[in-house]
Amino acid sequence: MKNSRLSKSGKQEYFLHESSYVDEGCDIGAGTQIWHFSHILKGSKIGKNCKIGQNVVIGPNVTIGNGCKIQNNISIYEGVTLEDEVFCGPSMVFTNVFNPRSAIPRISELRPTLVKKGATIGANATIICGNTIGQYAFIGAGAVITKDVPDYALIIGNPGRIEGWMCECGVKLSFDKQVVSRCKTCTLVYEKINEVTVRNKM
Helix, strand or coil, X not given: CCCEEECCCCCEEEEECCCCEECCCCEECCCEEECCCCEECCCCEECCCCEECCCCEECCCCEXXXXXXXXXXXXXXXXXXXXXXXXXXXXXXXXXXXXCECCECCHHHCCCXXXXXXXXXXXXXXXXXXXXXXXXXXXXXXXXXXXXXXXXXXXXXXXCEEXXXXXXXXXXXXXXXXXXXXXXXXXXXXXXXXXXXXXXCX
């Protein structure tokens, strides 16, 4: 593949489009693809087999797990961590300072944001810094996250609220006043513990 970055052994490690930049001191996993007009800033670590779209800025000092998909027009700032297999939809927004002012430096006041394994963040959603998005949670397009999101939760609106629960395969679950739900697509079984807790019974 043109513009592949090669290891000393000659094995392809990752693809970098000729219009994009990776600063020194970054660690990019094998099989990752970085497309047009993107910039990976110093100290950032990106796992294996990630797909990074057009006009993406990552870092500095950001950690991204394996198998993540980061669509076009996204900035992932210092303080944000993505675990494995996170999906970030087009033009969604992360922040890292809660009360920014142009005239007042607050780089020492960054609030960390953690997105756990398998979570999906829809197009144009906004994630206010200092919150954790649970594993396999599903943030709907345009939602605004102002507090922690439970595992498997489906979030919509501004401010974001729980609208239901999602299977690991991305299909909405139906509990129908019962505490157990089987996904109609992949047959995984889930148990609803309370209004904010659902777990995989596997």
